[in-house]
Amino acid sequence: MAESEDWQLLDRWRQGDQQAGAALLQRYFGILSRFFHNKVANPDDVADLVSETMLACTTGKERIRESSSFRSFLFAIAFNQLRRYYRKQRKRELERDDFLQCVAGEFDEASPAxxxxxxxxxxxxxxxxxxxxxxxxxxxxxxxxxxxxxxxIGELLDMPTPTVHTRLRRGKARLGAAIEALAANPEEYKSTVTDLEGWAAQLRKQIGTPVG
Known part of the structure; x- marks a missing residue:
């Protein structure tokens, strides 16, 4: 389905066509589930966040559409939904802190395996x-x-592209250090960090199976 068709489906959904909304959900359920899956411990909350993100697509479209692909538009909404979720979940003494200071592990360490x-x-x-x-x-x-x-990424996070690249580089360094600390031996560490894209591709197939 072409990018323009996604916008057309959204236009139809905004006008009351529920089948168009179902078609968008069918296409993007897996992508959104992956986005929320590793950040929210409760599967029911993941499902709710996916639904809330899709419903939020029916408002504010014109403000973003001209400078955004549909996928970037969708992730921007998902990101905002995640921020709202974290604000509700955080401990009272942290409610005024910026949510980016909170690591995913603070909420629940349910087994990712x-x-x-x-x-x-x-x-x-x-x-x-x-x-x-x-x-x-x-x-x-x-x-x-x-x-x-x-x-x-910079578009949906409202961040300059060079900043995105800097954080990506630093993030990869932190991820490598974290994996090294978790790995049982040097071979396991090397096998993981030398093919991050390959393991991520496997995860894409295993997390967020589309509905229907």
């Missing part, structure tokens, strides 16, 4: 990502899992 099968490398990748501050985790996941460009 259950979602990624038996491959030790994919488990290490997920655990390593979960240990990072969200400012690095999100940029890495959008790069590795969703293959967004630096410009697209």
């Amino acid at each position: 259950t979602a990624v099968g038996n491959k030790r490398e994919t488990s290490l990748l997920v655990q390593g990502l979960r240990s990072l501050p969200l400012e690095y985790q999100i940029i890495l996941e959008l790069t590795l899992f969703e293959e967004l460009t630096g410009r697209e």
Whole structure:
């Protein structure tokens, strides 16, 4: 389905065509599930966030459409939904802090291995990502899992592209250090960090199966 067709489906959904909305959900359910999966421990909350993101697509479209691809537009909404979720979940004494200071592991350390099968490398990748501050985790996941460009990530995070590249570089360094600390031996560490894109591709197939 072409990019223009996504916008057409959204236009029809905004006009009350529920089948058009269902078609968009069918296409983007897996992508959104991956985005939320490694940041939200409760599967029910993941499903709710996916639904809330899709429903939020029906408002504010004209403000973003001219300078954004549909996928970037969708991730921008998902990012805002995640921010709202974290604000609700955080401890009272942290409510006024910027949400980016909160690492994903603060909420729940439910086993990521259950979602990624038996491959030790994919488990290490997920655990390593979960240990990072969200400012690095999100940029890495959008790069590795969703293959967004630096410009697209900067657009949805309202961040200059050079800053995205800097955080991506720092994030990869932190991820490598985290995986090294988690790995059982040097061989396991090397096997994981030398093929991050390959393990991410496996995760794409295992996390966020489309509905229907």
